[in-house]
Amino acid sequence: METSHASTIVLDVEDWPGHIAGQHVDVRLTAQDGYQAQRSYSIASAPEDSRFALTVERIDDGEVSPYLVGELRVGDTFEVRGPIGGPFSWRVESGGPLLLVGGGSGLVPLMAMARHHAARRSEIDMRLLVSARSWEDVLYHEELSRQVRRDGVDVRFTLTREQPAGWGGFARRIDAEMLSAVGPKPSAKPAIFVCGPTPFVERAANLLVELGHRPQAIRAERFGPTGS
Amino acid sequence: MTPLSRGFRGRPRRDIDPARIPPGQYAVDDFPVLSAGPTPRTPTADWSFTVDGAIDAAASWRWEQFMALESETFTVDIHCVTKWSKLATSWTGVSIDTLLEGVETSAAYVTAWSDGGYTTNLPLADLTGGKAWVVHSFDGTPLEPEHGGPARLLVPHLYFWKSAKWVRGLRLTVDDEPGFWEAAGYHNRGDPWQEQRYWND
Numbered sequence A: 001m002e003t004s005h006a007s008t009i010v011l012d013v014e015d016w017p018g019h020i021a022g023q024h025v026d027v028r029l030t031a032q033d034g035y036q037a038q039r040s041y042s043i044a045s046a047p048e049d050s051r052f053a054l055t056v057e058r059i060d061d062g063e064v065s066p067y068l069v070g071e072l073r074v075g076d077t078f079e080v081r082g083p084i085g086g087p088f089s090w091r092v093e094s095g096g097p098l099l100l101v102g103g104g105s106g107l108v109p110l111m112a113m114a115r116h117h118a119a120r121r122s123e124i125d126m127r128l129l130v131s132a133r134s135w136e137d138v139l140y141h142e143e144l145s146r147q148v149r150r151d152g153v154d155v156r157f158t159l160t161r162e163q164p165a166g167w168g169g170f171a172r173r174i175d176a177e178m179l180s181a182v183g184p185k186p187s188a189k190p191a192i193f194v195c196g197p198t199p200f201v202e203r204a205a206n207l208l209v210e211l212g213h214r215p216q217a218i219r220a221e222r223f224g225p226t227g228s
Numbered sequence B: 001m002t003p004l005s006r007g008f009r010g011r012p013r014r015d016i017d018p019a020r021i022p023p024g025q026y027a028v029d030d031f032p033v034l035s036a037g038p039t040p041r042t043p044t045a046d047w048s049f050t051v052d053g054a055i056d057a058a059a060s061w062r063w064e065q066f067m068a069l070e071s072e073t074f075t076v077d078i079h080c081v082t083k084w085s086k087l088a089t090s091w092t093g094v095s096i097d098t099l100l101e102g103v104e105t106s107a108a109y110v111t112a113w114s115d116g117g118y119t120t121n122l123p124l125a126d127l128t129g130g131k132a133w134v135v136h137s138f139d140g141t142p143l144e145p146e147h148g149g150p151a152r153l154l155v156p157h158l159y160f161w162k163s164a165k166w167v168r169g170l171r172l173t174v175d176d177e178p179g180f181w182e183a184a185g186y187h188n189r190g191d192p193w194q195e196q197r198y199w200n201d
């Protein structure tokens, strides 16, 4: 369990061809009566990691995520297809600087990038802004706290609903001032990856454009829903 | 053989005609948003639509001119490669047949291009014959920027990434030139009924 409503699933994939941090897979489940459901999940592990992992957040009235978070047991099998996705991926060879902005489960593909950065002992300037409702809702919060100290990724958090006592991070919805405080300046021409629920991505990407970042440098991945 | 997922039942099958849902898709009621970058916001005063490339004379319409063209309101099902399908969506826009009226061309392909740098390629035959439109309204109201406004291409018989948001023009080409997703591993044609999602499908 990563939080009370999200789990990391470690998979043994036959003939896995390898992936680039940021890519995703398609998961396909098949019920007894032959009914099938497919959804996309980002790969949480770095290409260098020995374990292949997905992290899934439970959407309460969802069809697939409650099964993956609550029902799946060690030894179960299901179909996985991938890796998929070119634009939303990064490798050390592509260089930096880098700004990663993740909301909720949108942290997953960004975590793969941060893990890749750490595994390669990269010195590339990588900044990561994580938005969540509370500290307990931040996926991988222990690993991320370690990463700040050890692996040279500059990780900042904003907790929008509830903050622990003595909290020193941000405590509001993402805004222009926050993105300026975290990010490399537009003049440094960072590559930017934004991922999370659609309204979060819309807001963050619009703010980044308004701050003067080049639209072509901003890669976005929207994890549904729209609320409309 | 397809492995069964122990304990997976799936949602109670809804009362929708299964013949309208392509393989691997599921029906949604909301309208998810998928695009690779920030949402461009082009005021209609700065907007124009251009048809050029392998044709004798390029044509271009400013927003008022485009809105003055004959438009159609129609209802179609749409299918996104990320697995959702939305049934019975209502759109208003100008048929590609209208935009290509009188155009003589040896081109067999089209690259649709958009604000923000997005491109997608299609066989010309997939855009003509009443199969595709440039739409400006969804459900009777102006198309929101998140969904491609002021105007987007709509090619409902292919996966929805072919329905380029924020479309600004069609370039007719003799050779087929892969667009943004097509160069990144997605299928060149994208027929949902053949489940043509990725390169090797």
Ligand SMILES: Cc1cc2nc3c(=O)[nH]c(=O)nc-3n(C[C@H](O)[C@H](O)[C@H](O)COP(=O)(O)OP(=O)(O)OC[C@H]3O[C@@H](n4cnc5c(N)ncnc54)[C@H](O)[C@@H]3O)c2cc1C
Residues within 6 Å of the ligand: A024, A039, A040, A041, A042, A043, A055, A056, A057, A058, A059, A061, A062, A063, A064, A065, A066, A105, A108, A109, A197, A221, A222, A223, A224, A225, A226, B030, B082
């Ligand atoms: C490229 C890509 C990568 C993704 N990577 C991940 C990932 O790494 N981890 C992860 O947990 N999810 C990820 N998602 C989202 C995932 O594919 C599913 O959409 C999600 O798990 C919900 O599926 P479901 O079957 O449980 O819900 P559904 O049955 O599809 O939906 C049930 C209800 O929940 C709403 N809903 C759907 N998605 C969300 C959401 N994200 N938040 C709130 N409400 C929602 C729907 O609008 C609907 O009303 C990714 C999506 C994409 C497109």
